[in-house]
Amino acid sequence: MSAERRHVIVVGAGHGGTAVTALLRQHGYAGRITLLSAESDQPYHRPPLSKPSTVATAATPELLREAEFYEIQNIDLRLGTTVQGFDAKTSSVTLDSGDVLAYDALVLATGARAITLPLPGADSAQVRTLRNLGDARWLNSRLCPGAHLVIVGAGYIGLEVAALARSRGAEVTIVEGSSRALGRSAGSDMAQWLTEYHRSRGTTIILDAVVEGFVEGQNGELAAVRINGEELACDLAVIGVGARARTELAVEAGLLCEGGVVVDDHGRTSARSVYAIGDMTMRPLAPFSGLFRLESIPSATEQARQVVADFLNLPAPAPEIPWFWSDQFDLKLQIAGLPALGQKAVVRGDLGAARFAVYHLDDADHVVAVEAMNSPGDFIAGKRFIADATVVHPDLLGDALIPLKTLMNRAIA
Amino acid sequence: MTDKIQITFRDPAGQENTVSVEPRGTVMEAAVMNNVGGIIAECGGGCSCATCHVYVDPEWFAALPEPDPTESELVEFLEDARPCSRLSCQIQLVPELDGLTVQTPDQQN
Ligand SMILES: Cc1cc2nc3c(=O)[nH]c(=O)nc-3n(C[C@H](O)[C@H](O)[C@H](O)COP(=O)(O)OP(=O)(O)OC[C@H]3O[C@@H](n4cnc5c(N)ncnc54)[C@H](O)[C@@H]3O)c2cc1C
Ligand code: FES
Numbered sequence: 143m144s145a146e147r148r149h150v151i152v153v154g155a156g157h158g159g160t161a162v163t164a165l166l167r168q169h170g171y172a173g174r175i176t177l178l179s180a181e182s183d184q185p186y187h188r189p190p191l192s193k194p195s196t197v198a199t200a201a202t203p204e205l206l207r208e209a210e211f212y213e214i215q216n217i218d219l220r221l222g223t224t225v226q227g228f229d230a231k232t233s234s235v236t237l238d239s240g241d242v243l244a245y246d247a248l249v250l251a252t253g254a255r256a257i258t259l260p261l262p263g264a265d266s267a268q269v270r271t272l273r274n275l276g277d278a279r280w281l282n283s284r285l286c287p288g289a290h291l292v293i294v295g296a297g298y299i300g301l302e303v304a305a306l307a308r309s310r311g312a313e314v315t316i317v318e319g320s321s322r323a324l325g326r327s328a329g330s331d332m333a334q335w336l337t338e339y340h341r342s343r344g345t346t347i348i349l350d351a352v353v354e355g356f357v358e359g360q361n362g363e364l365a366a367v368r369i370n371g372e373e374l375a376c377d378l379a380v381i382g383v384g385a386r387a388r389t390e391l392a393v394e395a396g397l398l399c400e401g402g403v404v405v406d407d408h409g410r411t412s413a414r415s416v417y418a419i420g421d422m423t424m425r426p427l428a429p430f431s432g433l434f435r436l437e438s439i440p441s442a443t444e445q446a447r448q449v450v451a452d453f454l455n456l457p458a459p460a461p462e463i464p465w466f467w468s469d470q471f472d473l474k475l476q477i478a479g480l481p482a483l484g485q486k487a488v489v490r491g492d493l494g495a496a497r498f499a500v501y502h503l504d505d506a507d508h509v510v511a512v513e514a515m516n517s518p519g520d521f522i523a524g525k526r527f528i529a530d531a532t533v534v535h536p537d538l539l540g541d542a543l544i545p546l547k548t549l550m551n552r553a554i555a
Numbered sequence: 556m557t558d559k560i561q562i563t564f565r566d567p568a569g570q571e572n573t574v575s576v577e578p579r580g581t582v583m584e585a586a587v588m589n590n591v592g593g594i595i596a597e598c599g600g601g602c603s604c605a606t607c608h609v610y611v612d613p614e615w616f617a618a619l620p621e622p623d624p625t626e627s628e629l630v631e632f633l634e635d636a637r638p639c640s641r642l643s644c645q646i647q648l649v650p651e652l653d654g655l656t657v658q659t660p661d662q663q664n
Binding site: 164167168169187189190204207208211215439440443460462463465467469474476517518519521522523525526546547550 | 587588590591592595597598599601602603604605625628629631632633634662664
């Protein structure tokens with residue numbers, strides 16, 4: 143079959159799915175592209191939903207591409223269209239309208255769904271998760287001085303929402319079930335530092351908290367959250383306890399799933415001509431062994447490049463170092479690598495001045511991760527250390543008087 | 556409607572791609588909107604990712620406003636940084652930049 147007759151169907155127009163369609167055209171693919179989105183809004187950037195920059199522009203999302211882009215690029219973007227299922231044997235997709243579309247390649251990019259809590263009162267209209275533009279609109283219209291927001295979960299979204307809410311004058315309490323913030327994603331030094339920072343900005347953080355439920359007032363409005371047997375008055379609650387891969391389509395179609403759709407380093411699933419990318423996948427991550435479920439834009443777009451290269455028979459892109467960022471108040475946090483793989487942590491810089499980095503080293507002093515706080519140089523340098531499996535002596539790394547450049551040169555020599 | 560300006564993106568092989576855009580937004584946005592390759596822009600213009608790195612042609616480099624400290628620091632440590640390196644999400648498009656030419660690096664990071 144000639145390339146021009148092929149049809150690529152992408153399910154989900156988030157960061158990953160949209161990137162696939164743009165990259166296909168960038169590389170000269172001239173066949174059909176259909177991009178199906180369950181959401182009715184033009185595809186938008188998700189990170190700003192919880193970042194301070196949204197304060198001014200809450201109602202208008204930051205679009206991934208301008209609306210004309212899809213037309214100019216001849217991408218058939220169908221908003222408000224949910225895929226009901228697909229059949230890998232007949233290579234077809236069924237839409238909620240009942241229409242059936244045939245594909246030559248299918249790319250699943252359905253992302254993740256925020257985890258909700260099966261607690262009494264959690265179905266209140268004032269208790270919500272934050273994943274979509276609709277959630278952000280709801281939150282933004284309610285954050286004002288005098289409002290009391292309770293956030294369940296001290297992960298990145300929880301901390302970002304706390305910063306956003308404080309900057310809008312709301313009272314904020316974060317309740318976290320474990321003994322520290324950012325248990326899934328950051329090292330303990332950074333988690334501790336951020337906890338103190340948020341407290342200094344007026345947020346109450348309760349650790350080791352058992353949330354028992356939400357209490358309604360006389361008119362059915364949210365009145366309080368019950369924690370550790372006590373009631374804490376509040377009028378809004380955001381649940382930020384993580385997200386689960388949206389694998390239902392893949393499970394039903396019989397694809398191999400293990401807490402996410404299992405893919406290889408070309409984004410290929412266990413079914414022929416079916417790819418999966420982004421938050422919904424369990425993916426390899428060279429040079430580490432095992433499969434990982436990452437929830438980040440760099441990971442989703444890296445996989446988009448892998449899929450497009452595989453589909454168009456282009457050279458496979460070089461593996462990338464996983465990384466992530468988070469903005470809270472005036473803090474710019476950039477993380478590269480996997481802090482959890484470190485055996486020791488080295489702090490470099492000035493904690494008091496909110497400009498420092500925590501480097502994570504393995505047993506043999508290879509840098510495996512860096513968490514850079516308002517220190518972009520450490521982020522880029524750390525990323526290079528990780529990529530090159532650089533060995534740096536912890537004492538030298540921890541001495542901020544030795545310029546990073548010197549350490550880089552020394553490591554290379 | 557304002558007059559459009561032309562921005563040229565040159566890939567590492569020397570292939571040029573000239574786009575016409577309104578003089579607003581950034582060079583990165585002009586690339587993304589026109590689906591120009593070689594600019595990834597993972598952070599969407601937040602000055603966090605440095606995957607929108609470009610080399611500005613020398614005759615244009617001096618005409619650009621100074622980078623802010625965050626941008627300078629990100630660029631300073633990039634492996635393939637050159638004296639004319641900038642992050643394209645930090646270059647605001649104005650009518651005076653009509654004709655601006657930038658080159659994309661071999662690889663973003
Ligand atoms: C509030 C918030 C802040 C974040 N901040 C950052 C950050 O600062 N940096 C960072 O790197 N990452 C951040 N992330 C994570 C990042 O947004 C995700 O990793 C990224 O969006 C993943 O892209 P994706 O394409 O896999 O999925 P998504 O962007 O979630 O897109 C999936 C899309 O598929 C659609 N879909 C699902 N099922 C179907 C179906 N059956 N039919 C049709 N469409 C369907 C969904 O409606 C959705 O629109 C943040 C996430 C959130 C929620
Ligand atoms: S787009 Fe991320 S730094 Fe420019």
